[in-house]
Amino acid sequence: MTISERQDELLEELNLFQDWTERYEYIIGLGKKLPPMDQSLQTEDHLIKGCQSQVWLDASLVDGKMHYLADSDSLITKGMIALFVRILNGQTAQDVISTELTFIEKTGLKEHLAPTRANALTLMAAQMRKCALEAS
Amino acid sequence: MTISERQDELLEELNLFQDWTERYEYIIGLGKKLPPMDQSLQTEDHLIKGCQSQVWLDASLVDGKMHYLADSDSLITKGMIALFVRILNGQTAQDVISTELTFIEKTGLKEHLAPTRANALTLMAAQMRKCALEAS
Amino acid sequence: MSFDEETAVRLARRPRWHYREGVSALDPNAIRQDFPILSREIHGKPLVYLDNAATSQKPFQVLKTSRDYYEEINANIHRGVHHLAQAATTAYEAARETVRAHLNAQSVEEIVFTSGTTDAINLVASVLGRSGKINAGDEIIISGLEHHSNIGPWQILCEQLGISLKIIPVREDGTLDLAIYETLLTDRTKLVSINHISNAFGTVNDVNSICHLAKQVGALTLIDGAQSIAHLSIDVQDINADFYAFSGHKVYAPTGIGVLWARRDLLEELPPWKGGGEMIKEVSFEKTTYNDPPFKYEAGTPNIEGAIALAAALNYVNNLGIESIHSYETHLIQELSSILSSIPEVTIYGPHDRSGAISFNIKGVHHYDLGTLLDQMGFALRTGHHCCQPLMARFGITGTLRASVGVYNTIGEVHALGEALERALKMLR
Amino acid sequence: MSFDEETAVRLARRPRWHYREGVSALDPNAIRQDFPILSREIHGKPLVYLDNAATSQKPFQVLKTSRDYYEEINANIHRGVHHLAQAATTAYEAARETVRAHLNAQSVEEIVFTSGTTDAINLVASVLGRSGKINAGDEIIISGLEHHSNIGPWQILCEQLGISLKIIPVREDGTLDLAIYETLLTDRTKLVSINHISNAFGTVNDVNSICHLAKQVGALTLIDGAQSIAHLSIDVQDINADFYAFSGHKVYAPTGIGVLWARRDLLEELPPWKGGGEMIKEVSFEKTTYNDPPFKYEAGTPNIEGAIALAAALNYVNNLGIESIHSYETHLIQELSSILSSIPEVTIYGPHDRSGAISFNIKGVHHYDLGTLLDQMGFALRTGHHCCQPLMARFGITGTLRASVGVYNTIGEVHALGEALERALKMLR
Ligand SMILES: Cc1ncc(COP(=O)(O)O)c(C=O)c1O
């Protein structure tokens, strides 16, 4: 699936939920399922500093495809970055760089989340791209 | 006339007036009529410093009676001290010290005047007494 | 929601407490009617505001005072001959007297209006720094419980004067180690600055003893009353400190106003802080003389409305009775404490007899996540370091979840919080 | 008088200007409806408020903004996860953007909220004093027209640093002698601090030239905009100063809020002023790092309501159009000037093209007496030195009587003042 297709899929899934509780539960669930990131990778250079939580993000090229690893001390934040990982893992660096991450706006997640959280989404998107630029 | 009698007389006069304009005119008139005070007496030690105007007050004992001289750069302030001079000139120091100056309250002047002005009345009363104490 | 005069009158006449048995004579349901914001919904749920240590909500009595000020007597104060200037001056100076009476200070000259606690502490730091009373090699004592606003000003001063900061350590139960405090006190100690109640943990410090001991080595004392002002009856003469600071916004008054109480002789003796209008008696380019306290420390147009509204807020508190408020709030905090204690793997910080606030963490759960989910259910709690990073470091944590109460919170809200926590924890575990 | 929501909506929809020929498109009678206090009576006479240079009255749009803030979103700002904290933060930061746009500043980072002009000038004085940019033997230039708030802070700094104050003299017509200014500028000049409009005389200073000349010797420049903010369109980039300060209460906003605009690189480079919450990034007892501007200069809980209400006031002004306000007010001042000129033995201070205020004295009559009698007729004017004692000394007077206008004053009021003056003078002569 392309990035766009995966975004559409995610959008459909999130739209299934009626209220915030279910959406948060879904996001938290994604966070819980995110493959663990090695402690040794949780260093300052991999850190995206948020308002109250920390996210570590590492990326590598595996067979020409981006492979992201992420973790956070906050489960909700971890779920949020899991959204990105789900969409971007296994895509080419070129695609990551050139495809717009429209799901952030389209899902209404930004308005739905607390602004500090929403701000974290923007930071994450930027960092995912930066990794792809560095890898390519 | 005793101090008390003179206060009563003043009270009666002031009560004749219906509105503030007339009362202010009366007070200003008293100020205009106050005998002039020699420039040489308008010194720092004779000064009662008000908020925006200055009053000079000098007192002496003449034949055992208090004799006050006063001036001000403000005509209204001058009129106010003229009220005191009218009541206290020619009285014994002892009488000045021992008689309460009830007219300030009774005429309603305090409420009527601006608080800065009303405050000046209190300062003047204190200074008139202080002069009598020093003279006696 | 908006209040017209009629509603205002009706509400003002309604009794706000009834005489019944039990923990408190306050009627929180009646009190809640005074606070327009409490009828709001958040994310479709009724607002439960438990972030009172950060700032309090305002009763309409205070809001109306502000509005009336602007609709009836607003003018710049002091020196004006016109009626409004005099009415505004009278109201502003009457507010000073209300504060004086509330703190049981000796005279109105001891009450300086500032923009808040932080401003007040900085005032003291700045003028002490230039007073000659503190010199290189001297020491200032604060505690591990302090808010950044009672750390930062002293750190800046330390750098300027080459003095050092000594810290009263915090014990495991969130109280200060006063035995160590005694050993820190020497003749180099020039100032002891401690909060009355810790905003992070709700610890109530024994400020009377702290001041008493400081006096014995000749040190000055400043009590940061940002938290205590809403919860305790304060008597500055009884505490016997030299400075007492608080913010209006923590005690049901607007933002932008606060108070520094200081001993009159100190205010007379210390140099001025800010220069400008009001604080000056005579100005020439060659020589300027300063006004007497408190004006000496109130440069520029003060927050006239804020001061008057602060007086209205203190009147509001005093109408209810600060003792009644205290016992009612203690009841809420104790109930919170027992609800939280029943959560598995909870850590509650601070001593049992805390005041105003209760801070906790739940193992494996980020306070930020809990706070986020609680917000979705309408609960306003604070998460994070509460501007007390050194205290967080002392306990090896990045922050806590903190519930802090005001006079309008109810036992019902406390129980609802318990249920909401359970629900949120289910999602996060 | 009180406004409910309905009135508010109705009033807000009412057009406040009409397009007709003449000096101004403003409709003062419609505008007056916005200001509740203007319907007051003083001593049984309608209030004529002509003390706007001291402080302005507030439109209900501003009062409503304050009240709505407390009734709907009040919370402490920054770092809060709950909805109210975020709504309050958004509103506060939006207010910063409104101020930025109003001043045409480059970025919101350049906008520091203070408690007023005096606070802002003291901020600059204090941080420059500790910046290493000014050293013993250096000079600061101010002018003979300055308000005490733009004198006091520099006198304190001079004493601390062993620097000296040079004064641009005031000419007979109340304007600055810029030829002498040029001779005062040397490479010892480190700062030039001048008001944009003189509160005492209404003189409008050529701040563009003053800043331009200062830059040529590498001096920093501060413009005291306390008076200009309500009367002129301000473009800090065009003026090309380094600092610009103003107070909210002079521009239809509440007391207790003001602004310091400063060049961003300066705010980054200069040391902090007050220490405390908000202005700190990481705190430990060993090492503390400061937050970025503007937060670096906003220690403690700011006047959140004040900032938001200030934005409402600037919006109010911009809705009417500051250019329209300026031309309307100039019309009032010119009319005042011609009425006063016809009084025998009057002295009017300041140049003919004054702005906002007009100051005068009448031979043999004390300004205090005139002000007192005018007050009895309902007129609020200011008498005395207007916090400009050196300026009064320069003209050999103890004070003046000053009428200063706002957007709600009318030609009718101006004429009524003329008649009232005549009546008062009859009594005093
Ligand atoms: C020219 C000027 N500068 C400074 C100030 C001080 O402003 P504030 O008292 O609001 O700090 C004023 C106010 O009177 C002023 O007119």
Ligand SMILES: Cc1ncc(COP(=O)(O)O)c(C=O)c1O
């Ligand atoms: C203990 C303590 N000290 C100082 C402060 C600072 O008060 P403000 O931000 O009102 O200046 C606070 C407020 O959070 C506090 O809780």
